[in-house]
Amino acid sequence: MSEFIPGKVISFRLPRTTPKRVLSHLEDLKSHHGRKFSSVLSSKLVQMLDEEIKKEKPDDMLVIPIPSGISQDEREFLQNEKNQALIGQLITHLLKEPDKMVTLPETEQTIEPKLEEKSYIQNKALQSFAQKTFLNFDDDDDD
Template structure:
């Protein structure tokens, strides 16, 4: 059984024989640019790759129905918006809540919606002379 990793432990990485030339060129550029800090740069890339792989499991990508402007994209990339949208989608999927479909309302005719009382009838008969003399 091998020893567990700990901060400061030296590790050796052997490049496979089928490493693409683009990767080799990128490593050469990185070594030229970083010099003695090459191992730190490689570990940064390694950490970024491992962290992105672990967070990919917790992410969901949703296609949007249309293109966004630069301002809209910037707004969606704010930490607060990302949290709010994440919570919204999570609760939309996870929360069990009863779904009640709207009941069909029967159309009431105009005569059935207007109701009169005896008070109204008396008032109308006193106000208007209905006698045909």
């Protein structure tokens, strides 16, 4: 059996004992959400399973609610697995050593600022004019 990963397609059958109200609700969801029905249903399934895990192992998890009023990009950033791991490391550090400065490991890649090539126009005629007009110090009074 292969491992479950995000984005993997799974399928299942509804039990014969599924209540009519649940079937009706599924029909309503399908007609309301159209092509997004499966993503809505999968998010509900994941949420339900997550709640079940929290009930089974309440001491292994700290639940921090996502603040209201954040953008969808910020929400996706907080839901990213790597960002959650980083936040977890920061919290662990603050709990164990609250008086020490937090240091993050250096990344393998260094990000260097992208320099603009040249922000001025290079024109030989303009350069020659500027040199003759403004940079010619031969006429200075050297008395």
